Amino acid sequence: MSVSVRIPTILRTYTGGAAEVSGEGGTLREVLQKLDADYPGIGARILDEAGKIRRFVNVYVGEEDVRFVEGLDTATPDGIQISVIPAVAGG
């Protein structure tokens, strides 16, 4: 499955400045593994030592915050956009 991944500003040092990169995988977990293979080190910025999504990162598959669905096991259908976004303060 080919997907696109939006990269937040603080992680663009890993992607050579690219705001969006292409990815592969049937689940979010697979997409992040492939992303880390393509851009070594980026995975550890998104996932903690236990392999869970860090508590101050929000990851969206399409419009959906993955914490509302299957987390890392969320399916990533062909062509979908994945966004990695730092949590922000309130309003």
Place this chain on the structure above:
Amino acid sequence: MALASTADTTLDFGPASALSCRECGTRYELGPIFACAECFGPLEVAYDFGSVTREEIAAGPANIWRYRKLLPVPANVETRPNLQPGWTKLVKADTLAGELGLRSLYVKDDSGNPTHSFKDRVVAIALEAARNFGFHTLSCSSTGNLAGAVGAAAARAGLDSCVFIPSDLEAAKITMASVYGGRLVAIDGTYDEVNRFCSELIGDELGEKWGFVNVNLRPYYAEGSKTLAYEIAEQLGWRIPDQIVVPVASGSQLTKIDKGFRELIRLGLVEDKPYRVFGAQAEGCSPVSGAYKAGHDVVQPVKPDTIAKSLAIGNPADGPYVLDIARRTGGAVEDVTDGQVVEAIRLLARTEGIFAETAGGVTVGVLRKLTENGLLDPEAETVVLNTGDGLKTLDAVAAEARPAAVIRPSLAAFRTAFAN
């Protein structure tokens, strides 16, 4: 943004010395960044405080700038055009205390700020950061109050503004967000979706030179809430209250009130003593109180459904810290139904003559619930926050707050209507 060096000798943040990650402690130069590049943790302002005395503060202006030596602002902040928020009333609420069975209760009434909510405090600090970084546009994602505060502050300071809100907000908040002349954009979605949109806008060239007060200026912005702690302590005669009840949306305000109290202790401005911090949420958006009650230290996001729209943040960024602070201080996080929110608005209005917005109804409702379920000590000195003005959320009580009678202008008609 990113990690590019932001070192600039023209930056003037007063006593602020660096940004520091609240999670892992990594330090960064002061700049328009908000998340740690190592762990995504929120960045906080770190300080080198000089000497600060009670006398000096007391001699300062009747607004938050009396605490400028504790804030990331330049020494001449008072002389620059801004809304001069703060120094709102701390009301001794004896009637309400009597009704609830509390010995000593105060309401910190932040509806007295220039745009009628506590948001003027945080925006005033973010504005100074925006000026420091040379931004031309002030922006935010908002549940309503913040949008008005940003619009007004930008107008006063001569900056452009562009604010983003969910399209289903209360009419008064939409009007206030738009009247100051900046651009108001309503987004067809929840606050959390508006927030996500702003986070993406910030990495885009469309958002170049924009200061999003609660995103890329968040470390500075959030410090403004410390002034609530400073004022409460000073107004109590340089004493920290035993218990405080604070509304929780993103959790930033509660986190910074705790930081403010700890700074006052560290600087020797108040005596060190234990205090308990309680968080208040609406049941229809209670991810933090849900996590507290379940014993979790992470917050599962929710989709909000409550009349307390200013607290309707389903994915609260500082939620984990609220849990830490409530547990560390022996407080709690509790929630109330929309019905209880309305009752509490009326209770506060009837007993103390303070008309709170729905967020204030949430804190007073939770105060009542905590008293009833024994989590709050009725003998201890307690402060409850009202963070906004009831005129902004009239719909919450409009149906019940009606004339007792409609009569002709004659004594006979009055006598008939009120014969009993």
